[in-house]
Amino acid sequence: MVDLRRAAAIVGIHEHVTRYAPDKSELQIQGESIIKALDDAGLTKDDVDGLFTASSSIRNSGMNLADYLNMYPSYVDNTTVGGGSFEFHLSHALTAIAAGRINCAVITYSSLARSGGVSVGTGGVGRYGHPILDPSPDSFEEIYGLTTVGLYAMIARRHMHLFGTTSEQLAEVSVAMRHHASMNPEALFRDPITVEDVVNSRVISDPLHLMDCCVITDGGGAVVVASPEVARNCKHTPVWILGAGEAIAHQGAGKRDLIYIAAHQSSPRAFEMAGVTHDDIDMAMVYDSFTITVVETLEDLGFCKKGEGGEFVSGGRIQVGGALPINTDGGGLSSNHPGMRGIFLLLEATRQLRHQFDGTARQVSDCKIALAHGTGGALGSRHSGGTVILARD
Amino acid sequence: MTTPWNKPLPTVVGETKPFWDSCRRGQLVIQYCRGCDEYQWYPRGICVDCWGENVGWVQSSGRGTVWTYTITYQNRTTGFADMVPYVLALVELEEGVRMFTNIVDCNPRDVHIGMAVEVTFQNATPQITIPYFKPAS
Numbered sequence: 059m060v061d062l063r064r065a066a067a068i069v070g071i072h073e074h075v076t077r078y079a080p081d082k083s084e085l086q087i088q089g090e091s092i093i094k095a096l097d098d099a100g101l102t103k104d105d106v107d108g109l110f111t112a113s114s115s116i117r118n119s120g121m122n123l124a125d126y127l128n129m130y131p132s133y134v135d136n137t138t139v140g141g142g143s144f145e146f147h148l149s150h151a152l153t154a155i156a157a158g159r160i161n162c163a164v165i166t167y168s169s170l171a172r173s174g175g176v177s178v179g180t181g182g183v184g185r186y187g188h189p190i191l192d193p194s195p196d197s198f199e200e201i202y203g204l205t206t207v208g209l210y211a212m213i214a215r216r217h218m219h220l221f222g223t224t225s226e227q228l229a230e231v232s233v234a235m236r237h238h239a240s241m242n243p244e245a246l247f248r249d250p251i252t253v254e255d256v257v258n259s260r261v262i263s264d265p266l267h268l269m270d271c272c273v274i275t276d277g278g279g280a281v282v283v284a285s286p287e288v289a290r291n292c293k294h295t296p297v298w299i300l301g302a303g304e305a306i307a308h309q310g311a312g313k314r315d316l317i318y319i320a321a322h323q324s325s326p327r328a329f330e331m332a333g334v335t336h337d338d339i340d341m342a343m344v345y346d347s348f349t350i351t352v353v354e355t356l357e358d359l360g361f362c363k364k365g366e367g368g369e370f371v372s373g374g375r376i377q378v379g380g381a382l383p384i385n386t387d388g389g390g391l392s393s394n395h396p397g398m399r400g401i402f403l404l405l406e407a408t409r410q411l412r413h414q415f416d417g418t419a420r421q422v423s424d425c426k427i428a429l430a431h432g433t434g435g436a437l438g439s440r441h442s443g444g445t446v447i448l449a450r451d
Numbered sequence: 452m453t454t455p456w457n458k459p460l461p462t463v464v465g466e467t468k469p470f471w472d473s474c475r476r477g478q479l480v481i482q483y484c485r486g487c488d489e490y491q492w493y494p495r496g497i498c499v500d501c502w503g504e505n506v507g508w509v510q511s512s513g514r515g516t517v518w519t520y521t522i523t524y525q526n527r528t529t530g531f532a533d534m535v536p537y538v539l540a541l542v543e544l545e546e547g548v549r550m551f552t553n554i555v556d557c558n559p560r561d562v563h564i565g566m567a568v569e570v571t572f573q574n575a576t577p578q579i580t581i582p583y584f585k586p587a588s
Contacts, residue, residue, distance in 0.1 A: 177527045180525040180526055180527055181526075181527045181528065182526040182527060182528030182531060183459055183528055184459065184527065184528030184529055184530075184531075185527055185528070188529070189459050189528075190462065191459055191460070191461055191462050192462065193461075193462045193463070193464040193466070193467055194466075194467060194493050194494070194495060195493050196462075197461030197462050197463070197467065198461070198492075198493040198494075198550065198551065199551045200459050201458065201459055201460065201461055201581055202539055202551050202552055202553050203458070203523060203526050203528065203530075203531040203534070203537060203539055203553065204539060204551065205523060205525070205526050205539075207525075208521045208523050208526075208539050211521035212519045212520060212521045212539065212540075212541060213519070214521075215519050215520060215521055215564070216518070216519035216564070219519070219564045260524075261522075261524055262524055262525050263521045263522070263523050263524060263525070263539075264521055264522035264523075264524070265521075266521075309492075309549070310499075311489075311490075311491035311492060311499040311500075311548065312490075312491060312492030312493070312547075312548030312549045312550060313490075313491075313547065313548060313549070316541075438519075438541070439551075
């Protein structure tokens with residue numbers, strides 16, 4: 059394969075920090091985010107030739123966004139594979155820039171899930187109204203009352219059965235995320251919690267409790283990706299893309315072992331491309347829709363052996379100062395989750411690699427290489443996994 | 452007079468019609484490719500292993516074990532909202548394929564991984580009969 063390391067860099071970011079924005083449209087949030095991310099990079103509208111976006115609520119989101127912003131991009135990517143879509147976008151933007159098709163791409167996302175009252179995790183198939191099921195696979199699944207949380211709970215139950223993972227170990231993930239959220243002034247929930255708080259919260263879908271589940275917020279953001287030539291003239295130190303891996307995991311005609319998630323496939327691809335090892339990773343952004351998502355992802359990314367994720371996340375190992383700090387913004391479990399959280403993984407990884415929090419407890423010390431892994435869809439049926447490895451000079 | 456079915460109903464098309472027709476007769480069928488010697492679930496118009504079109508239907512024993520499950524306490528969807536708590540499960544049939552289902556006719560708390568179950572049917576509408584699983588007799 060062509061060596062794509064450092065063929066493109068994240069040069070601008072913006073998080074639309076509101077967690078409740080009933081007065082805004084989703085396109086407005088994306089537009090404002092793009093404008094501010096370009097300003098963060100020191101670039102302008104005229105520099106952008108690639109547009110990348112995904113949405114579960116905006117119809118024809120790439121086309122409509124170009125119209126809203128009066129842009130004429132020469133490269134458009136609407137890849138929509140759930141919450142991890144934006145790691146796929148970064149991977150695709152890297153390829154497009156390396157091939158010389160474009161010089162500068164913006165990736166953006168927004169959602170008004172909270173002000174819209176969307177039951178993201180427990181709405182089931184009827185959360186947008188009376189469903190007409192697709193002939194397959196929906197007609198063989200949704201008739202049984204699937205929910206997003208239920209599809210993760212089934213994998214949590216299986217993980218407990220096979221490996222002895224406990225609810226207390228899963229709760230450690232929530233506790234660590236809340237600790238990080240306490241250092242993020244924008245996080246939705248910032249008060250410290252304990253393992254007991256989590257396991258005593260009400261059960262949503264056994265064995266997952268309320269506090270094993272991510273929050274629901276509004277929000278959005280944008281990422282600017284550029285060629286090395288453009289990146290060198292931007293305001294901030296470039297955050298280079300070293301590697302990217304993509305994968306889809308599904309039921310495999312009813313025969314695949316769902317205890318292995320898409321990260322199992324995407325992670326080796328990203329590490330091989332980047333030419334780094336797990337020991338080189340200073341911090342990771344791991345999609346945390348639910349606590350079990352983090353445990354499973356860390357295992358299948360290869361940070362620990364299969365079945366050892368419950369132990370790995372315990373005892374402060376995933377907090378700043380621990381062996382592998384993850385989700386230093388507080389994650390989806392405490393900071394924000396508008397429905398597709400993948401873009402926020404790229405934002406926080408970039409902040410850490412820029413050393414934006416130097417002198418504060420939130421900064422991962424001497425952060426040189428970060429990994430982000432987005433999961434979209436559901437572990438128990440089918441989902442995407444996008445792994446990206448990022449580095450500063 | 453029974454209560455009208457208020458849960459989502461399957462959409463039946465050509466490639467899946469034999470399955471739903473069999474359910475109406477009280478038979479659980481799955482697909483089998485003679486060329487690959489492989490079963491597959493869910494039903495579809497091609498064999499997922501060889502990508503050939505020569506998939507046939509065979510009757511499943513209707514017996515299996517619970518591969519994993521969750522007791523659902525919250526689902527906003529009409530039909531399920533007032534059914535909680537209910538058991539959503541993946542059942543591994545004796546033929547080796549796993550399918551989504553509900554475990555019915557038992558206390559949700561008695562369900563466990565490895566539990567032996569067997570198919571049971573419920574008529575949703577005159578056209579649609581849905582397979583569920585219950586503890587094996």
